[in-house]
Amino acid sequence: MVTPIRSVPATSASTPSAPASLLTAAPAARELPITRGHIPDLTRDPFRCMRALYRAHGNIAALEETDGQRVIFIFGPHYNQEVLSDTETYHARFFSLRGSRNSAQRRLTAALLSMNGDEHKTQRRIVQGPFQKRAVEGYRDQLALLAEDMVAGWQAGQERDLFRDLTRFMQRVSGRVLLGVDEPELIEHIGDLTERWVAMNHELGLGAVVPHKKMDSYYDCLLDMAEELEAEIRTLIDRRREMPPGMDVTSLLLQARERADSGVTDTELIGQTAILFAAGYLTTANTLAWTSFLLAQHPEITTALVAELRRELDGRAPTLADFPRLPMLDHVIKESMRILPASFYSQRINPEPVQLGPFYLIRGTPIVFSQYITHHMPDLFPDPERFLPERWQTIAPSPYAYLPFGAGARLCMGAPMALITLKITLAVMLQRFTFHLLPGSEINGRVTSTMFAPASGIPVRIATPETPWQLKPVTGSIHEMVTLD
Ligand code: HEM
Known part of the structure; x- marks a missing residue:
């Protein structure tokens, strides 16, 4: 039974023009922190939806449909810890419909995240090999070569979409290092299909909770996309099967598949391969793109970072032993993942009824936590909208206050790999080139299936660290998320 609601302010939570009094009003004593609205608003504009809920209610809130269905939102370290540290009470829930038995959609979503x-x-035990410290250290040379290769295609004065370049680069890295296949055309094609499939899953993700007007036609479309993607993933697996065994994820899954007791079926082989590829390249490409954007808008920080990199590395790619001598690189990445986290939010669901804060949750209530909102709380990170890498010289937030890779038992398995990829790639790029945003660029953030990306790309002119800086103001929704001046 759901706790009865006392009086609830009726607001359209995601509408930026909703009356400010409603969006900022604290709930009266004994009122539950509920905003009436439309759950699909979360899909359409997660940023404004969550910000409005946080501003209206604080650290816990519900978005409620007229029929009483609710999504619960938790913000800040207290509730993050309560939910993320208890994997029995709160289960992970993938942002997609699972699809019927024997469908490509069901196989593609049979992955760790679900x-x-x-x-x-x-x-997790089967696929963790390539993510352990020793394996990750072994990727350094491949990562450095691939980063050098990307940068070799750039010239000062060229106009490029940095987001596109970094996405292609990360597809290639994930294809080679994670999947053990270096066939750029096949990997790019799988990348394009993956992005279309992820976007359609996002459209329908909440269709499982509330009916979606276009549910039927979208669902058919999703199933077609899943079949197309699965066919290419099978091609990739076949290619890998023809090669000698290795330590990449595809090879480990193939080896496990051979053992009758491994628990890896054809379904898991498809799902794990597809989702590890997507989880690996999308989030890392977004982080590289957002970090490059923030640096392009902060010339003094870029100049100091380039000086550190050139002094310590003298033009070469770093080894892992160099990392302790590159504190500024570390702080820039930490601050970029705080202020514009590639994983914007994620979700849990309670398999049994449970009391969470003031809410009694019926079985199966979606619970959303948000890295973005927590990372922008002024009591945790003063002046939160400013990009201030130097703050990391003095702060050490708890794992539930700063959680770009999640927290608790489901902490991102790829975090060590992502961090060395970010450090090596940025060090190679920035020793040679800096990036000047093109005049009049519009920079908008878009959240798709929990991941936060620059929707309209990062259009830049390639420059060198010696080029006189031309700081161009940009337009777009990015100004709601970070202070640029
Ligand atoms: C900057 C890059 C990355 C970011 C920001 C990121 C973020 C996250 C976050 C926030 C979670 C937890 C989600 C939740 O609790 O619901 C997660 C889980 C996961 N990530 Fe990453 N990730 C990144 C890179 C990678 C890479 C390179 C891989 C490797 C393929 C990867 C594989 C995974 C897997 C398998 C999980 C699920 C772990 C589990 O449920 O046991 N991630 N990631």
Whole structure:
């Protein structure tokens, strides 16, 4: 039974023009922190939806449909810890419809992100090899070569979409290092299909909770996309099967598949391969793009960072032993992942009824937590909208206050790999080139299936660290998320 609501302010939570009094009003004593609205608003504009809920209610809030269905939102370290540290009470829930048995959609979503309990533990153990410290250290040379290769295609004065370049680069890195296949055309094609499929999953993600007007036609479309993507993933797996075994994820899954007791079926082989590829390249490409954008808008920080890199590395790519001598690189990445986190929010669901803060949750209530909102709380990070890498010289936030890679038992498995990829790539790029935003560029953030990307790309002119800086103001929704001056 759901706790009865006392009086609830009726607001359209995601509408930026909603009356300010409603969006900022604190709930009266004994009122539950509920905003009436439309759950699909979360899909359409997660940023404004969550910001309005946080401003109206604080650290816990519900968005409620007229029929009483609710999504609960938690913000800040207290509730993050309560929910993320308890994997029995709160299960992970993938942002997609699972699809019917024997469908490509069902196979593609049979991945760690949608698993719980023993199944999750077993599958995590099987694929964790390539993510462990020693394996990750072994990727340094490949990463450095691929980054050098990308940069070799750039020239000062060229206009480029940095986001596109970095996305292609990360597809290639993930294809080679994670999947063990270096066929750029096949990998790019799988990348393009993945992005279309992820976007359609996003459209329908909440269709499982509330009916979506275009549900039927969108669902058919999703199933077609899933079939097309699955066919290419199978091609990739076949290519990998023809090669000698290695330590990449595809090879490990193929080896496990051979053992009858491994728990890896054809379904998991497809799902794990597809989702690890997507989880690996999309988030890292977004982080590289947002970091490059922030640096392009902060010339003094870029100049100091380039000086550190050139002094310590003298033009070469860093090894892992160099990292402790590159504190500014570390602080820039930490601050970029705080202020514009590639994973904007994520979700849990309670398999049994539970009391969470003031809410009694019926079984199966979606619970959303947000890295973005937590990372922008002024009591945790003073002056939160400013890009201030130097703050990391003095702060050490708790794992539930700063959580770009999640927290608790489901902490991102790829975090060490992502961090060395970010450090090596930025060090190679920035020793040779800096980036000047093109005049009049519009920079908009878009959240798709929890991931936060520059929707209209990052259009830049390639420059060198010696080129006189031309700081061009940009337009777009980015100004609601970060202070640029
Ligand atoms: C900057 C890059 C990355 C970011 C920001 C990021 C972020 C995250 C976050 C926030 C979670 C937790 C989601 C939740 O609790 O619901 C997560 C989980 C996960 N990430 Fe990443 N990730 C990144 C890179 C990678 C890479 C390179 C891989 C490797 C393929 C990867 C694989 C995974 C996997 C498998 C999980 C699920 C872990 C589990 O449920 O046991 N991620 N990631």
